[in-house]
Amino acid sequence: MWIIFIVFLLLLLISIQTTFLSLFAISGIVPDLVLIFAVYCGIKLKDSRGAYAGLISGFIQDCFSGGVLGFNTLSKSLIAYVFSHLKDKIMVEGIVPICFFLFISSVFDSTLFFCIQFLLFKNEWGEALVPAILGFSLYNAVIGPLSFWAFEECKRWFLQKTSTEIM
Amino acid sequence: MFPERGTKSKRKSLFLLAFILIFSFTLMTVSAKHDKMPLFPEFLALAVLEPIQTKTTDALKFVSDGIDHYFNLVDVSKENEILKKEIASLHNENNQLREEIKSSVRLDGLQKFSKGKEYSVLPATVIGRDATQWSKMIFLDKGTNDGVKESFAVVSPLGVVGQIVQAGPNSSKVLLITDSRSAVDAIFQESRTRGVVVGNGSLNCDMKFVALTEEVNEGDVAISSGLGGIYPKGLVVGRVISAVKKQQSLFQTLSVVPGADLSHLEEALIVLPKT
Numbered sequence: 001m002w003i004i005f006i007v008f009l010l011l012l013l014i015s016i017q018t019t020f021l022s023l024f025a026i027s028g029i030v031p032d033l034v035l036i037f038a039v040y041c042g043i044k045l046k047d048s049r050g051a052y053a054g055l056i057s058g059f060i061q062d063c064f065s066g067g068v069l070g071f072n073t074l075s076k077s078l079i080a081y082v083f084s085h086l087k088d089k090i091m092v093e094g095i096v097p098i099c100f101f102l103f104i105s106s107v108f109d110s111t112l113f114f115c116i117q118f119l120l121f122k123n124e125w126g127e128a129l130v131p132a133i134l135g136f137s138l139y140n141a142v143i144g145p146l147s148f149w150a151f152e153e154c155k156r157w158f159l160q161k162t163s164t165e166i167m
Numbered sequence: 168m169f170p171e172r173g174t175k176s177k178r179k180s181l182f183l184l185a186f187i188l189i190f191s192f193t194l195m196t197v198s199a200k201h202d203k204m205p206l207f208p209e210f211l212a213l214a215v216l217e218p219i220q221t222k223t224t225d226a227l228k229f230v231s232d233g234i235d236h237y238f239n240l241v242d243v244s245k246e247n248e249i250l251k252k253e254i255a256s257l258h259n260e261n262n263q264l265r266e267e268i269k270s271s272v273r274l275d276g277l278q279k280f281s282k283g284k285e286y287s288v289l290p291a292t293v294i295g296r297d298a299t300q301w302s303k304m305i306f307l308d309k310g311t312n313d314g315v316k317e318s319f320a321v322v323s324p325l326g327v328v329g330q331i332v333q334a335g336p337n338s339s340k341v342l343l344i345t346d347s348r349s350a351v352d353a354i355f356q357e358s359r360t361r362g363v364v365v366g367n368g369s370l371n372c373d374m375k376f377v378a379l380t381e382e383v384n385e386g387d388v389a390i391s392s393g394l395g396g397i398y399p400k401g402l403v404v405g406r407v408i409s410a411v412k413k414q415q416s417l418f419q420t421l422s423v424v425p426g427a428d429l430s431h432l433e434e435a436l437i438v439l440p441k442t
Contacts (some may be wrong), residue, residue: 015219018295018306028370028430032300048183055187062194063212065297066304066332066342070194077187085180113301117347120199132369136300 005158006041006053009151010060013037018064029135032109034061036140036147038076039105042083043092044151050087054080071116075109095145102144106137213306213335217294221308221338224294229266273434276324286399288322288436289313294338301368303346303429305329309437310337318397320438326403326426327351327391328435339437343429344404345372353389353404358382364389364404364423370430372405374421381419383410389423399438402426 013033021030034057041053058076062069083092083101091097110133274290295306309315311334321328321341329349333340342349349366353374362377377383387407393400403426411420 011219014298017298019224022296022430025430030300034298048180051183051187055190058191059194060212061298065299065302066340066346067297067299067302068195069198070191070196072299073194074187074191077191081184081187110301116195120195121348 001162002045002049002053003056005155006056007060008158009037009154010034010057014060014064026139027135029132029139031139031143032106032136033147034058034072034076035079035105035109036102036144037151038080039083039098039102039144040148040151042080043087043101044155045084048081048084050084051077051081054078067113068116068120071113075112079105079108098144098148099141103137103141106140107133110136213333213338213340217306217308217335217338221294224292270434287439289315289439290434291321291339291437292434293432301347303329303343303349303366303368304332305341305343305429305432305435307331307339307341307435307437308337310335310339312336314439315339315437320398321435322398322402322438323427323432323435325428326405327398328427328429328432330397331437341435344425345370345429351398351404352392352394354392355383356388356390358387361392362389362421370424371408372423372425374405374407374423375418377419377421379412379417379419383407383419383421385410388426 017030017033021033024030038054038057041057042050044050045053055073055077057080058073061072061076065072086092092101114129114133289309291307291309293305294308297304305328307315307321315331315334317331317334319331321330327344329341329343329346331339332342343366344351344364345366345368347366347368351364352361353364354361358381360377360381360383362374364372364374367373374389385407389404389407391398391400391402391404405423405425407421408424409420409422413420
């Protein structure tokens, strides 16, 4: 049942991401809702479900993206995998930790993207790279707590409708 | 009992990590091998998302137009309040019609664009954008059912937009010229100096391979050269916004702003070969 919840929420997020999220772009930078969702799954889902959810999230995002197929699968699943293992060892609750972990995850995601692009296609980027990564990471970190709250509400609604355990 | 369980869980976790790595790298190598050619999951995704994107974009246009008209009516005097409300109501009623008129005016402009050219064009509406920050793609509401194929150029009256990299039955994916994998052979309109406009993943592009000896100034317009067989010759690619000559380099560092407003694009033209 939890897979249905993940896929349902993902389709919703990707619909938002590909349609009107560009209205909220700041200097061409838009937040990555799937990345925030992968971090959320890593932290909130029990056992290894977070990592599986990250894998599904990344793969679906890859299908709706023009980048290298597999990049988001790798990035999002690794992020969710790390958080699903760290959640019992470090403090992951509260606004500040969420912002911090989202910032770190975004830096990892974008750095991995540029590394893979460089390795596969020898693409080079100029001085705009660092500000773009920082802007992207900050944007994700800022909207993270609000997104986490929205995901929690969706989960609560889903639990009420289905009366199943997904955590 | 507990250590056994722990070992089992650790093994499971390592298996999962190995699966993630193998699966992702397999996808990436297959994808890189096919370059810009789409794979089956991407075709499937395009077909699934197209109806949702079309409906969301339509709803969004309706709402934004409604908001625009609402703001036009703010700050009215009390005497005219009732009258204004009536106008507002009429505005709302005619909202969709107004949007259709606006759209048809824009499309007329787009159609005029192709008159007298060696190619015909197919107007299309932008129904979505890329699902990630770093790739620069848009989704159009025209697909193979409308005669659209991969590698067709996409333009706007203001300039080059990109090229079709994936065509589904009713929608298609366009790789924008600002994407880091995009390259357009271009020449400067005045000096006829040649170069290649490549995307850098931001709002602007870079123009490469322009020799240090060439005179390039801010504001110079780069047009498509027609080489490469995708973009017709003479379309505006962009305008130089900064030109830097570094002594240790063979070429100039040129930053180019695309002619087409890619971040606010609502409609585009797909270039079709004339039959």
